[in-house]
Amino acid sequence: xxxxxxxxxxTGILAVVxxxxxxxxxxxxxxxxxxxxxLKLKEVMGYDKRRIVEPGxxxxxxxxxxxxxxFDRGLLIREEIDALILVTQSPDYFLPxxxxxxxxxxxxxHDIFCQDISQGCAGFVIGLIQAFLxxxxxxxxxxxxxxxxxxxxxxxxxxxxxYPLMGDAVSITVVERDTKDxxxxxxxxxxxxxxxxxxxxxxxxxxxxxxxTAVLEDVGDNNLRAKDHLRMDGSAxxxxxxxxxxxxxxxxxxxAGVSLDAVDYFLCHQPNRFMVQKLADKMRVPYxxxxxxxxxRFGNSGAxxxxxxxxxxxxxxxxxxxxxxxxxxxxVGLTWxxxxxxxxxxAFCEAIDYP
Amino acid sequence: xxxxxxxxxxxIADILEMDIVEEQDDLKGFPQWDSLAVLxxxxxxxxxxxxxxxxxxxxxxxxxxxLWALVQSKKQL
Numbered sequence: 240x241x242x243x244x245x246x247x248x249x250t251g252i253l254a255v256v257x258x259x260x261x262x263x264x265x266x267x268x269x270x271x272x273x274x275x276x277x278l279k280l281k282e283v284m285g286y287d288k289r290r291i292v293e294p295g296x297x298x299x300x301x302x303x304x305x306x307x308x309x310f311d312r313g314l315l316i317r318e319e320i321d322a323l324i325l326v327t328q329s330p331d332y333f334l335p336x337x338x339x340x341x342x343x344x345x346x347x348x349h350d351i352f353c354q355d356i357s358q359g360c361a362g363f364v365i366g367l368i369q370a371f372l373x374x375x376x377x378x379x380x381x382x383x384x385x386x387x388x389x390x391x392x393x394x395x396x397x398x399x400x401x402y403p404l405m406g407d408a409v410s411i412t413v414v415e416r417d418t419k420d421x422x423x424x425x426x427x428x429x430x431x432x433x434x435x436x437x438x439x440x441x442x443x444x445x446x447x448x449x450x451x452t453a454v455l456e457d458v459g460d461n462n463l464r465a466k467d468h469l470r471m472d473g474s475a476x477x478x479x480x481x482x483x484x485x486x487x488x489x490x491x492x493x494x495a496g497v498s499l500d501a502v503d504y505f506l507c508h509q510p511n512r513f514m515v516q517k518l519a520d521k522m523r524v525p526y527x528x529x530x531x532x533x534x535x536r537f538g539n540s541g542a543x544x545x546x547x548x549x550x551x552x553x554x555x556x557x558x559x560x561x562x563x564x565x566x567x568x569x570x571v572g573l574t575w576x577x578x579x580x581x582x583x584x585x586a587f588c589e590a591i592d593y594p
Numbered sequence: 595x596x597x598x599x600x601x602x603x604x605x606i607a608d609i610l611e612m613d614i615v616e617e618q619d620d621l622k623g624f625p626q627w628d629s630l631a632v633l634x635x636x637x638x639x640x641x642x643x644x645x646x647x648x649x650x651x652x653x654x655x656x657x658x659x660x661l662w663a664l665v666q667s668k669k670q671l
Contacts, residue, residue, distance in 0.1 A: 272628060279611075280630045400629055460629060474632050474649040481637075482646050517637055 241494055242425045244371040248417040249582060251314060252546045252557075254590040255305040255387075255409045256537055257292045263403050270399040271461045277399065285512025285531070289406040289538025291391035292593075297331045298387045299340045301409035301593050306345055306383070314587050315383075315413065317345065322352040322373050322382040326362035326542060328571065329388045330355060341385070352379070359437070360508045360570025361427070362386050362542030363410075364578050367566075368425055370414040384412040386542040390469055393439055395455060397463035401471050404511055406538020410546035413586075426491040427576035428483070436475045437571040441466035476570075480514055483575050484567055485522045491565070491577045502579070503562040504553065505529040508569055509544040542568060547590065554588045602662055605642065609634045617659035635661070645669055 263286045267277040281287065292301075302325070309315035325338040332340070338353035352373065358365045363386055370382040387409030394402050441452035452466040464470055484507075492499060505524055509515050515531035530552040533544045540547070545566055549557060556562060561583035569575040599617075607615045610626045621627055632652060639645045645668045655661045 273625070276626060276628060276630065283630060283634065462629075472649060473629055474636055474652075477633055477636060478646055478648055481640055513633075513637075517641070520641065 240427060241491075242368060244423040244425075246417045246419070246421060247371045247374050247423060248415060248421060248580075249367075249412055249585065250415050251309075251413040251586040252549060252588045253305050253309060253314075253411045254543060254547055254550055255301045255308075255411070255593050256290045256540075256590055257296065257301070257407055258592040258594050259291055259293055261289050261291055263287055266396070266403065269396045269402070271397065271463065272399055280399070280403070283513055284404070285535045286403045287535045289404070289534070290408065291405065291538065292389045292407045294392075296389060296593070298325070298327050298329055298389055298409060299331050299337050299344065301387055301389075301407075302341050302385050302411065303344050304593050305409055305411045305591065306341070308591055309411065309587075317347060319381045320347060320351060320383050321379045322354070322370070323347070323385065324354050324356060324366055324369050324373075324382060325385045325387070326356045326358050326366040327387055328357060328359050328541070329390050329393065338385070358542070358571070358574065359388070360510070360541050360544075361568035361572070361574040361576045363412075363508075363545040364425065364427065364566055364568045364576035365574065366542070367412075367414065367578060368427075368576075370412075371423065374414065374416055380415065382414040384414055386410045386412070386546070388541045388543070390541065391538075393467070393469045395462070395464040395468045397455065398468065398470070400460070400462050400473050401469060404534060404539045406534070406540040408537065408540035408543040408547065410543045412546060421581050422495075423578065423580040424491055424495040425576065425578040426487055426494065427574065428487065430573045433475070433479065433573045436472045436479065436573060437469075439467070439469045476510070477514060477517075479573060479575075480510075480569050481517060481521060484518060484569055484577075487575055487577050488522065488565060488567060491579055495579050497563070497579060499524065501563060502565045503528070504564045505567065506545050506548045506564055507567045508542070509533045509548060510539050510570075541570070549582075550588055550590050557583050557585045557588050559583060599662065602665075603658065605638055606635070606658055606661070609638065615658050617657065617662070619658050620656055621658060621661065622656070639665055643669060
């Protein structure tokens, strides 16, 4: 499915990452695999450092910290926020919505539209789509899109499939109307028949958490995880990305009438360096145009790896003139979504530590 | 032995960090056969043979030769 938008743009990006840093080398003794194989995994996948929250820290803690930072520095005026969209898979509560929690903690007033969206690694594009839709309303002039997860709290330390790549982070993206007659193209697809490729089986209403769902099990691959833990079918996800994402981007660019070479940067979700580089190989895009260095330094924080890729690689450039960027997110659902837009003249593009 | 087969065996040996592997070798018998090896094989088949194998399809594969046969059958589709 395709959506197009006119006269909308991103005007600022801030990421909040926990100061708490973990290293692959320190943690590989937890895994039930020979050390040499784990070192090989580190080298191939590009695992090294990652940032995760301390016990008890929630998405709203990181989001409130980041928004307060922007208020304190005059980069965002609280009265100007008309909508707060939070995209997360790790809300503070089942209810109320965590966007309302953030609104209440910051005292943002009642004249605001708050909404939680349950999406994962495609959540930056999905969140932008929602922000652009809201901006069609006259009463909405500024939307704050918050992407964030603290899913390191829901992975088994004995699951080498997923533990070494998990990172936590929140990003805050300011979305407004554009004074220029800009055009944004997006394309996305969903497939709920493959929903079990990325899932936390227990803890919802389908299978409430009990002492049994907390028991670690070996499902036959030497990894130990409980039904309360996030699980990922790594090879199925790899296949999904290699098959679906190049086609999605091809269709997006064809629909927009833009050639692959005309795109300045491809900013893709980063599950690990390996998958991003394989995607670049398949699409015949030079690595310099498709950054893949987020996971080795911060871990995979879901949707937030897209803004992190901008901050780590393009912060200087994006505070100047426009670049033509293609965004792509893919993951839980399954969901895959891409967007082609001009990005630049950002008022801020930086990351801060959550102490 | 045809050249294409030799080349395939060499690629599998590289992934499994072995000097040599043979058609009749049991893939799951190699100590290096883990999730990383599965992923590396899937990526290698995609890049070199244009074949996308699903993890479930690995269930029916026991030997290196079985994998080669599966790749050949998928290439003909």
